[in-house]
Amino acid sequence: MSLIEDLVVAYRTLAEEGVIDAYGHVSVRSESNPKRYLMARQLAPELVTENDILEFDLDSKPIDPRDRKFYNERYIHGEIYRARPDVMAVVHNHAPAVVPFSCVPRSALKPIFHMSAFIGLGVPNWDIRDAQKGTDMLVRTPALGQSLAKKLAAYPAVLMRGHGATCVGENLQRAVGRSVYLELNARMQFQAIVLAGSKGKITFMDAKEVAANVSWQNYDRSWNLWRTRALAKLKAEKS
Amino acid sequence: MSLIEDLVVAYRTLAEEGVIDAYGHVSVRSESNPKRYLMARQLAPELVTENDILEFDLDSKPIDPRDRKFYNERYIHGEIYRARPDVMAVVHNHAPAVVPFSCVPRSALKPIFHMSAFIGLGVPNWDIRDAQKGTDMLVRTPALGQSLAKKLAAYPAVLMRGHGATCVGENLQRAVGRSVYLELNARMQFQAIVLAGSKGKITFMDAKEVAANVSWQNYDRSWNLWRTRALAKLKAEKS
């Protein structure tokens, strides 16, 4: 019950913070059964309520489909949960400042802002063509999900060329927070690249700083704010 | 009735998404008579309601003008409907990140984001001076509308130099969605051009990816969100 409410908060927050348009999604691993995960039916994040949440198995098949439709790209979630037992939450976003970094080979995301320290653990860039050519860019099959999960490996996030990113975490608030701060880091790094010019130097966080930060960074204070906002909005919608 | 409501939703959405200021407009071909189309009287999109919608013939003459005023540029719509029997909806927008691309000969829009795949079908750039010199830049005559329609040819959108763009589709939601994602692609491509620098490479969607995406991309989930938002706002305005 509480986990479903948190998942609705996550959907609403990702929409509110502008890192997903109508097409992103977020899931959380079931607390009672690690071989299942919770996610919304096919619906824009801004509209998701508790009634829209369903359970899926690791093949991304809905346990109780009824007459509902599902995200075509649910294999992103199922295959990452299968490959990464440590991951409890997955966000697939279309963060707008991140996409350009996924399309320019010479520019890799690096941690420029302490709230985005997790980027220092590495954020690989997945090109769907390495798995299958001629797709519509969507992760529509288990095989594509497996390819993405393989590229993600043990990292906290993976870019998807011309598409967006997928962020993971040990809990919902970390996967959501990483999505928000991946976008903010991309905006800041873009500006730093321009300021530095072709020969200028940019000071990124060093490896020790990254390690010292990611060990505890759970986005608690943000989550408290996001949760307060989302619950107030949900309450207003009901009345 | 339902088509008129959808057209009002389209007006409100284009304003809400920031791709038209007070001066853009959207139309839809009549369901009962393919030689007619529906469009609002001369009014800012944010203010349009069902009572403002009128019918026009393909010469862009209002069927029942009464004392109302009409968009000077209605010939954009009439001449495209005449030239393109496949087109059921037309949006003329002032998308702010698109205008700079229309003014820089060396920069053509290319599909960088999978939601904007239709750009890969080609988006020509129309300079009104090729049809007539010394205008105020507005498509005020049938001849100018025909020139624009000729430049559009069979493409999904056409830029208008120093002015904006016109996007078309087989239905309203596609023409609206293309307007929103043309703008978003322009922002992302701008950033990628900066990141790539003068010698860097940008990875755009390839032709097969474009083809695989545009065959089905109807912006259904966005439309559902936009419609829900717009109808809620219209309801609040009435009470």
Next chain:
Amino acid sequence: MSLIEDLVVAYRTLAEEGVIDAYGHVSVRSESNPKRYLMARQLAPELVTENDILEFDLDSKPIDPRDRKFYNERYIHGEIYRARPDVMAVVHNHAPAVVPFSCVPRSALKPIFHMSAFIGLGVPNWDIRDAQKGTDMLVRTPALGQSLAKKLAAYPAVLMRGHGATCVGENLQRAVGRSVYLELNARMQFQAIVLAGSKGKITFMDAKEVAANVSWQNYDRSWNLWRTRALAKLKAEKS
């Protein structure tokens, strides 16, 4: 009465459109006495109501000061009304994308967007140091106002280095519209300069296009929208 209401609409619109922060102001020449103008007491534009509007003479002295405080820079208005009998409304703004253009000698604003055609009539750049060195940058005296008015000459707007801009018009809606579209043109031109690179060409509006556009461009449809928005907000504040 109606002119005062329009002036309040102008204040609210400039704040809503983001071209003035707490420190800009707008005035209108009196309809009954061309040697007087109407402007608010010293107050952030977002808070201005009809009760805050006062009358000033062309020396920028309030006719009925009572215990109220006035904008230090009211001489911008009085001296322009004195020098320019054709001007009926003046806006002093801090348009954020315009300021950088005022600080970079090699970059002059040029008309890139048809809604901003008036820029093609010329927008000079005033450096307060040419009139007086060591000021706090504010137009605090009649002499500074006269210097600004002289630089404005017969143009529709003048940049103020490191400060903002002043836009004028034959009526309120034109001065407000020019403030909004000066900012939008600056944003678009900035992007075009980046896209064009150091050797690229930008296609601006040509002189005939500018002339054909400015002859009629009154921002009527925008004004109708802005007025509707502002009056709805004022009504909500009262209830």
Next chain:
Amino acid sequence: MSLIEDLVVAYRTLAEEGVIDAYGHVSVRSESNPKRYLMARQLAPELVTENDILEFDLDSKPIDPRDRKFYNERYIHGEIYRARPDVMAVVHNHAPAVVPFSCVPRSALKPIFHMSAFIGLGVPNWDIRDAQKGTDMLVRTPALGQSLAKKLAAYPAVLMRGHGATCVGENLQRAVGRSVYLELNARMQFQAIVLAGSKGKITFMDAKEVAANVSWQNYDRSWNLWRTRALAKLKAEKS
């Protein structure tokens, strides 16, 4: 009582103006005891109310902790109040356009906009590694707070590499106003750097202009606006 209300207004304003995310904070020196300061418990600024305000001594120990949690970085505040008897208010922000300037050695912030004249007094850039290597970037100890206060010296603000900035003032509204206009200056200076290109010149405020402006600039009119907005929102939350 009134000072506490002002402090709540400051929290709300910094969130509303987008210069702090969930993690910034603002404090004010006690009026009755210069060896104490007031600050909120650990909470996102957007949520702070009068009940969340506590008193701290200059060692940043809460006078009446009860069961509440405190900002890890409260030493920023205590150590600056200790080192700078003239400072009555301190803001620690994560202003997003400022961070890139803190990471690019060749780019120093300079005053480009008259509302940001205080930058001309000097804004040094603090790298936490000069005090301690391998931190998580947070000012978690008195020693780190002292190092930051030493870098701030007699200046009005100090950047914190990869983190944000700290702004101080003789009163709350000045520390808040400086945070808002530090961000706006960073955005304008970024654009000017791009417009100027590698060899272009940018005209910043000169030393006399800076001096003439900072002598009186108190952001009174902004503060009146911000206070009106924040109190209206607080009132709406209670009802």
